[in-house]
Every structure is written in C-alpha cells, then in structure tokens.
Amino acid sequence: MPTIVSVDDSTVPGEGSSRLLLLVSSDNKHIVVEEDIMSRSRFISKQVEGFEATSQRHAILLPFSSFVLNKVIEYCSHYRGYYLLEDDPDAAPPGRSPVREWDQEFLDVDRNMLLRIIKAAHYLEIKSLVGSCARAIADMIRGKTTEEMREILGVENDFTPEEEHSPSSKCTG
Amino acid sequence: MPNLLLLPTEVVVMVLGSLNWDDLPNLKLTCRRLNHIIKDSVILQYRMGLAANGMLDCPDGELPMGSKLEILQRHHQAWRDLSGLEPFELPQPVGFSETGYIMALFSHGILVQTYARNRGPNSTICITRLPSKLRQVEYRRWYLHDEPLGLRYPDLTIDASHDLLLFVTSSADRSSHDIHVRSLSTGRPHPEGPVSAIIKIQHGTPFGAGTQTCGDYTGLMVYSEEGSMNHVSIWNWKTGVIQTESALPGQPSRFIAFCFLDDSHIFSAQCLFTPGNAELFQLGVYNFRTARHLYFALPASVANQPLEVQFLQNAAHHPQTSIPDHGPFETMSYASLLEPFSTSSVPRAKQTLLSPGASGERIVLASHAHEETLRLDVVEFLV
Numbered sequence: 187m188p189t190i191v192s193v194d195d196s197t198v199p200g201e202g203s204s205r206l207l208l209l210v211s212s213d214n215k216h217i218v219v220e221e222d223i224m225s226r227s228r229f230i231s232k233q234v235e236g237f238e239a240t241s242q243r244h245a246i247l248l249p250f251s252s253f254v255l256n257k258v259i260e261y262c263s264h265y266r267g268y269y270l271l272e273d274d275p276d277a278a279p280p281g282r283s284p285v286r287e288w289d290q291e292f293l294d295v296d297r298n299m300l301l302r303i304i305k306a307a308h309y310l311e312i313k314s315l316v317g318s319c320a321r322a323i324a325d326m327i328r329g330k331t332t333e334e335m336r337e338i339l340g341v342e343n344d345f346t347p348e349e350e351h352s353p354s355s356k357c358t359g
Numbered sequence: 360m361p362n363l364l365l366l367p368t369e370v371v372v373m374v375l376g377s378l379n380w381d382d383l384p385n386l387k388l389t390c391r392r393l394n395h396i397i398k399d400s401v402i403l404q405y406r407m408g409l410a411a412n413g414m415l416d417c418p419d420g421e422l423p424m425g426s427k428l429e430i431l432q433r434h435h436q437a438w439r440d441l442s443g444l445e446p447f448e449l450p451q452p453v454g455f456s457e458t459g460y461i462m463a464l465f466s467h468g469i470l471v472q473t474y475a476r477n478r479g480p481n482s483t484i485c486i487t488r489l490p491s492k493l494r495q496v497e498y499r500r501w502y503l504h505d506e507p508l509g510l511r512y513p514d515l516t517i518d519a520s521h522d523l524l525l526f527v528t529s530s531a532d533r534s535s536h537d538i539h540v541r542s543l544s545t546g547r548p549h550p551e552g553p554v555s556a557i558i559k560i561q562h563g564t565p566f567g568a569g570t571q572t573c574g575d576y577t578g579l580m581v582y583s584e585e586g587s588m589n590h591v592s593i594w595n596w597k598t599g600v601i602q603t604e605s606a607l608p609g610q611p612s613r614f615i616a617f618c619f620l621d622d623s624h625i626f627s628a629q630c631l632f633t634p635g636n637a638e639l640f641q642l643g644v645y646n647f648r649t650a651r652h653l654y655f656a657l658p659a660s661v662a663n664q665p666l667e668v669q670f671l672q673n674a675a676h677h678p679q680t681s682i683p684d685h686g687p688f689e690t691m692s693y694a695s696l697l698e699p700f701s702t703s704s705v706p707r708a709k710q711t712l713l714s715p716g717a718s719g720e721r722i723v724l725a726s727h728a729h730e731e732t733l734r735l736d737v738v739e740f741l742v
Contacts, residue, residue, distance in 0.1 A: 298361050301361035301362065301363065301365075301366070302361055304366065304370060304374075305361070305365070305366055305370070308366070308367060308369075308370050316370060316373060317373065317377075320370070320373040320374040320376070320377045321377045323363070323374045323377075324374055324375075324377035324378045324382075325377075327378070327382065327386070328378060328379060328382055329382065330382075330385070331385060332385045332386070332388045332389055335385060335386055335389050336389045336390070339362060339363040339364075339389065340361065340362030340363065340364075341362055341363060341364055341389050341390045341392075341393065342390060343389065343390060344390050344391050345388075345390070345391060350388070
C-alpha cells in the first residue's frame with residue numbers, strides 16, 4: 187500500500203492556475219496531474235469536492251495500473267476544456283455514443299487493454315470514454331460467429347449441451 | 360486476463376447497445392451471463408423488437424423505455440392475432456370529388472390523397488395521419504394550402520424524418536415537369552428547400568410512380584428525349600442542384616427499378632442494349648457522389664431474360680448516415696407526434712415493373728450498402 191501523502195497546494199506556473207492532484211495506481215506509481223485535466227471524471231470531481239469540504243488534500247488511490255491510468259490521463263488531456271455531451275451530468279444522454287475520429291485511433295489497442303480502459307473509465311465515471319470503448323468493443327465482435335465472439339470477449343461457453351440446443355437459449359427477439 | 364463479464368452489467372449493456380441488433384442472437388449463445396443480460400435488458404429487447412419488425416424509435420417521446428417495450432409487444436401481438444381491431448371511418452377530405460383521385464399510404468400511417476376540390480380544374484393534396492390507439496397516435500388531417508397546376512396524377516413521396524413532401528407536376532402538354540419541395544406537416548414550401556420550392560426537370564420526362572428520397576437527395580426515373588432510353592436523375596432537394604443524370608454513362612440502357620440504399624448509393628436493375636440489339640439484364644450499385652459502379656454478375660440464363668424486380672429494405676439495416684446530424688425523428692413534425700415508435704422512415708422501395716413475357720418471379724432483398732460494400736440478404740431467382 188502506498189503511503190498517504192499530502193499534496194502541496196501549489197499552482198503550476200504558466201498553465202493557468204490549476205491545482206495538482208496526486209493519483210496512485212495499483213502498481214504504486216505516483217502520478218501528478220493537473221486537477222482540471224481530470225475534472226472530466228465524476229469520481230475525481232467528487233473526491234476534489236470532498237477535499238474542499240475538509241480542506242484536506244490527499245492522494246487518490248486507484249485500483250488499476252499506471253499503464254491504464256496514463257492512457258486515461260492522455261484521453262482527458264486531449265479533451266481538456268472541451269465540452270462533451272455525454273460527460274455533462276445535466277444533459278440527457280445521447281442514444282448512441284458519437285463516433286470521434288481521435289477516439290478511434292486512441293482506442294486502436296488490443297482487446298485486453300480496451301477492456302482495462304473501459305473498466306477504469308467506468309470506475310472514474312468518464313461516460314464519454316466508456317461510450318467510445320463500448321463502441322470499439324462492439325466493432326470487434328460485429329458480424330462474428332458465436333465461437334469467435336467467445337474468443338474475442340474472453341468468455342467461456344458454460345451452457346450444458348442440452349441448453350445449447352434448447353430453443354429458450356436461442357434468440358426469440 | 361480481462362474479460363467482458365468482469366465488467367459491471369451496465370457497462371456490458373452499453374457494449375451490447377453499440378452492436379447491431381442482428382449480432383445479439385449470436386452473442387446470446389456465447390454464455391449464460393450474456394444470455395441473461397440480453398434477456399433482462401429492456402433497452403436491448405426493445406431495440407431487437409423494433410429491428411425485427413422494421414421499426415424505428417422516436418426518441419422525442421416522453422415514455423419510459425419499459426412502457427415503450429410493453430406497447431411494442433402489444434403491437435406485435437395485435438398483428439399476430441388481429442386482436443383489438445376497431446373500425447375507423449375515414450372522413451372524406453373537404454370538397455372531395457373523385458375526379459383525378461389518387462391515394463397513397465406511407466410509413467408512419469401517413470395517407471396522402473390527391474383530388475380535384477369541388478370538381479375544379481386543379482387538384483390539391485390532403486394528408487391524413489391515421490390514428491393508432493396502441494401507439495397513442497391521434498388522427499390528424501391537413502391540406503396543401505394551394506392547388507398547384509398540373510397536379511392531376513402526381514408522382515409523390517414523403518420523408519417524415521425531414522418533414523418532406525415531394526410531388527411532381529406536369530404541364531398540360533407534358534412538355535415541362537417540376538418537382539415540388541414542401542413541408543409534410545404544413546403543405547407549404549419546405550424551409551430547407553429551394554426558394555422557389557420547385558426543382559425544374561430540365562431533361563426528359565418522368566415516368567412511373569417512382570419518386571424516392573433519402574437524406575438530402577431525391578431521385579426519379581426519366582425518359583430521355585430519344586424515347587427508348589431512360590435514366591435515373593438525382594437532385595439535392597435542399598439546393599435544387601442536380602447530382603447525377605445517369606447511372607450508366609455512355610451505355611444505352613433502360614432502368615427497370617431503383618432504390619436508395621443510403622445517401623450516396625442507389626441499387627438498380629437495368630437492361631443494357633448490347634450490339635445486335637440483345638438485351639442484357641443487370642443488377643448494380645451506383646455511388647452517385649463518386650460516380651462509381653458495381654455490378655453483380657448474373658448467370659447468363661437469368662441475364663438474358665426479362666427481369667422482374669422488387670426491392671425490399673429493412674430499416675434496421677439502414678445505416679445511420681442516411682440521416683446526417685439528426686436522430687431519426689428529430690424534425691419538427693415528428694417531435695409533435697410523440698409516438699413511442701414508428702414504422703420505418705427510410706425509403707421503402709416498392710417498385711415492380713412487369714416485363715411482358717416474364718417467365719418467372721425474381722426477388723432481390725437488399726439490405727444496405729455502406730462504404731463501398733453491399734450486403735445482400737437474399738437473392739432468389741425462381742425461373
């Protein structure tokens with residue numbers, strides 16, 4: 187377990203006056219990031235609100251590796267200051283996530299990484315990133331057979347042979 | 360080793376929600392948990408139910424998803440057992456006379472009637488939205504505000520997603536033809552259409568009941584001046600600018616039928632005149648933005664016989680790109696309808712042309728063309 191550290195309440199010169207956050211990944215890497223980069227994350231925002239209420243700022247421990255965390259920070263840095271409808275807690279969620287070209291390239295990673303990113307994005311409550319990952323995963327299994335889908339998604343066939351051939355497990359619409 | 364099932368259910372549902380509905384049946388068979396998630400998810404069941412029946416969601420309504428699913432299921436049931444049927448007597452339009460009377464029923468239960476008001480010399484159009492108790496759609500009727508000249512037996516079509524009504528008028532001597540661009544909900548010139556609300560057909564004579572529209576484009580088949588040839592003309596109805604005048608440049612040909620696949624492609628059946636006056640039948644896809652063609656090689660026994668073609672489209676396969684920047688029913692008229700769901704707004708190709716001497720029935724079921732690929736669900740030739 188990482189030690190709880192106090193974060194110096196300093197500001198970054200030049201880059202506006204955003205405060206710093208200390209994020210600690212599951213592999214115990216300490217990552218310092220500007221607060222407004224991470225404000226897209228509802229989870230982080232709530233933590234920050236908590237700091238303000240208690241006037242105590244401390245490190246935020248996250249249950250995923252620095253590899254995944256850095257990827258998420260890259261995403262948040264890219265969209266720093268951008269308004270994305272899905273991340274607006276007051277806006278009605280769009281029916282389907284919009285396709286953003288940058289996201290497609292950003293998420294051109296293997297499926298393990300993709301599943302890790304979506305899990306982290308869900309934990310951090312970054313809806314736009316969850317939506318983009320969901321789309322990317324869906325793209326991988328589109329038009330595939332059941333067997334191929336199992337392989338891509340890493341799921342085991344746990345039906346009994348009887349169930350597999352019974353009409354109730356088949357599509358009934 | 361991460362796998363999808365380690366993710367929270369709501370995230371899994373988001374992934375599944377990004378799939379096409381026709382991937383869900385395969386996915387249901389992968390494992391128990393996904394099977395249950397799909398069966399238990401109201402939104403997935405609703406989307407599969409819509410897609411399987413060629414229907415689209417109307418996102419503007421205020422009904423919660425659960426109620427929509429329930430209404431959809433009752434709607435399916437009503438079609439299966441024809442229960443709860445009540446006669447609805449359609450009142451005659453104001454000043455109705457049977458002179459020059461035609462009527463066409465479109466998706467969304469929109470009925471368009473054209474008739475000469477009080478047996479006058481000109482015709483007008485009456486639009487009726489048929490009521491549906493189940494879908495909570497109320498009866499509504501409205502009229503074209505004027506009586507355009509030459510509107511006796513018009514060729515007309517609608518696109519509810521663009522609040523669009525298109526009809527063709529011809530001068531008495533059939534020497535000039537216009538496409539009128541109107542708002543479906545008011546009958547007045549369409550606010551997004553050309554200022555004159557008219558697209559002049561510069562070359563040729565439109566024939567058949569074949570005006571179709573998809574996205575910003577409208578197309579119809581016209582005879583060229585020579586008579587025996589014809590082609591498909593496609594305009595941008597917003598600007599009135601012609602996009603293409605022929606899907607088969609440089610080759611003498613006759614179109615039998617066409618339909619829009621999306622806002623870049625048409626699927627067509629045509630007859631080529633080969634040297635020696637033999638007729639060769641072809642099915643093809645034409646990208647009218649890039650002028651690229653793709654043809655299906657038909658067996659000689661089929662290609663040499665008169666072709667009878669019917670295009671059917673499944674709304675569920677229609678790519679979202681056909682309605683740029685908008686949800687399916689975001690426009691004014693459909694925001695006001697507030698139905699939970701509706702039948703397809705995509706152009707449902709409905710052309711059949713019987714060639715004399717056709718010796719069999721041939722059906723082509725095209726689902727969609729997207730990014731230069733075409734998916735044909737069923738191609739059946741029964742000769």
